[in-house]
Amino acid sequence: MSVRKRISAEKRKESRKDIALATLKNVPSSPRKMRYVADMIRGMEVFKALGVLKFSNKEASRKMEKLLLSAISNWEQKNERKAETGELYIKTVFVNEGPTLKRLRPAPQGRAYRIRKRSNHVTLIVDAYNKEQEQQTNN
Incomplete structure (x- = not known):
């Protein structure tokens, strides 16, 4: 690895130290179905989102629930x-x-119809509320 690439890789690694994220790759459902579930929980508090996912009838919500638990665990680990x-x-x-x-x-x-079996990749980032910033904006 060249010096320039190593430096940029170290910067990327340093910037990701504070971020707790989880990724799920090659999920065998269409991205459109998964985006519907992602839109339901975007911006929510994590334990409220877990409740929403738990009682959703969608198959994609089961996978998203498992991913959210992984992201929470990653945050706790860091x-x-x-x-x-x-x-x-x-x-x-x-x-x-x-x-x-x-x-x-x-x-x-004698014809043939094409079937496209789609898959998707999901990335979920969890962060903590900053109490100090909220108090400064309120004052």
Whole structure:
């Protein structure tokens, strides 16, 4: 690795030290379905979001719940303490398109219809509310 790349890699690594994130790759559902669930919880307090995901009927919400628990655990690991109610919120959640499997289905008169089995990648970032900043903005 060259010096310039190493320096930029170290900067990237240093900037990610304070961020607690979790990623989920190659989820076998369409990005559109996963984005619907991501939009439900974006910006919420984490324990409230866990409740929303727990009682949602969507299959994507099960995967998102597991990812959120992982992000909370990552935050606790980095900060060396347990998360309290009302302390953490979902800062960012986004869904990107993953690889698409292309399959063929038989159709009438010797034809074939193409089936696209989509997948997605989900990234979720959890952060703590800053009490000091809120008090300064209120004064």
